[in-house]
Amino acid sequence: DAKTTQPNSMESNEEEPVHLPCNHSTISGTDYIHWYRQLPSQGPEYVIHGLTSNVNNRMASLAIAEDRKSSTLILHRATLRDAAVYYCILRDHNNDMRFGAGTRLTVKP
Amino acid sequence: DTAVSQTPKYLVTQMGNDKSIKCEQNLGHDTMYWYKQDSKKFLKIMFSYNNKELIINETVPNRFSPKSPDKAHLNLHINSLELGDSAVYFCASSQGIRGEETQYFGPGTRLLVL
Numbered sequence: 001d002a003k004t005t006q007p008n009s010m011e012s013n014e015e016e017p018v019h020l021p022c023n024h025s026t027i028s029g030t031d032y033i034h035w036y037r038q039l040p041s042q043g044p045e046y047v048i049h050g051l052t053s054n055v056n057n058r059m060a061s062l063a064i065a066e067d068r069k070s071s072t073l074i075l076h077r078a079t080l081r082d083a084a085v086y087y088c089i090l091r092d093h094n095n096d097m098r099f100g101a102g103t104r105l106t107v108k109p
Numbered sequence: 110d111t112a113v114s115q116t117p118k119y120l121v122t123q124m125g126n127d128k129s130i131k132c133e134q135n136l137g138h139d140t141m142y143w144y145k146q147d148s149k150k151f152l153k154i155m156f157s158y159n160n161k162e163l164i165i166n167e168t169v170p171n172r173f174s175p176k177s178p179d180k181a182h183l184n185l186h187i188n189s190l191e192l193g194d195s196a197v198y199f200c201a202s203s204q205g206i207r208g209e210e211t212q213y214f215g216p217g218t219r220l221l222v223l
Contacts, residue, residue, distance in 0.1 A: 032208040043113075043199050043214030044152065051209070085150070093208045096142070096165050099152035 004088045009104040012078045020073040020103055022088030027068050031092050035062065035073045037084040038102070044087065047073065083107045112136050113215035115200050121221045122190055130185045130218045132200030140164075141183035142201040142212065143175060152199070158183055159206055190222045 005023040012018040024033065035047040048055055048062045050071070055062040061074040075082055085102040113134045122128055134141060142165075143155040156175045157165035163175070172188045187194060197217045203210040 030208060034211075036212075038152075041217075043201075043217050044212075045214065046211045049209060049211070087152075091208045093206065095208070096154040096157055096167075097212065098154070099144075101151065 006088050006103045011106045014109050015077050018075040018078045020086050023070045025069045031090040033071050034089045036087045039084045078107045080107050113213050115215040115218050119219050126190050127188045132183045134202040138202040138204050140203045143185050144199040146197045192222050195222045
């Protein structure tokens with residue numbers, strides 16, 4: 001299985017942008033890059049996903065490196081409610097999602 | 110409306126008992142999953158059903174038996190509960206099994222085995 005590497009934790013100040021990195025050097029051509037987050041005492045929540053091009057939605061932006069070996073989740077203005085564990089996951093057709101340890105984001109007021 | 114719901118939310122039981130956790134999704138999805146999140150917070154896939162058929166069965170003790178009576182439901186029955194079964198169990202669903210599909214998770218069932 002293609003695996004991802006993320007920092008264990010990151011801190012951000014409220015209302016500042018946050019860039020959460022993910023390395024996936026063994027990604028295959030058909031792997032989609034998914035980001036989920038898990039708020040305290042809740043189930044994981046979809047954030048964004050992409051294949052090759054950068055993606056934007058109402059929650060975040062996903063910047064994918066040209067060689068696809070890394071990606072960055074961008075929260076444009078962090079709020080206290082964005083404090084969560086963020087998971088970067090690779091998923092191919094017919095394959096399950098393998099969650100790693102994720103990055104615990106702390107947002108300071 | 111809750112997209113993916115689980116019952117019960119909390120479950121406290123004794124070792125050796127048999128218990129079931131129910132999951133229902135009202136999204137019209139074809140695929141449903143069970144995940145286990147242990148005390149170290151790692152989320153692991155246990156089972157996946159697509160159109161009521163088992164497609165993923167990770168290395169899970171056969172004391173765990175999923176049952177899908179229809180596409181909207183995937184229940185998890187656990188026999189002879191052990192202390193190590195204490196965890197949070199999440200149900201999820203997706204439209205299909207393609208790589209770009211989004212999974213929607215339930216709120217979790219917190220199981221404590223005493």
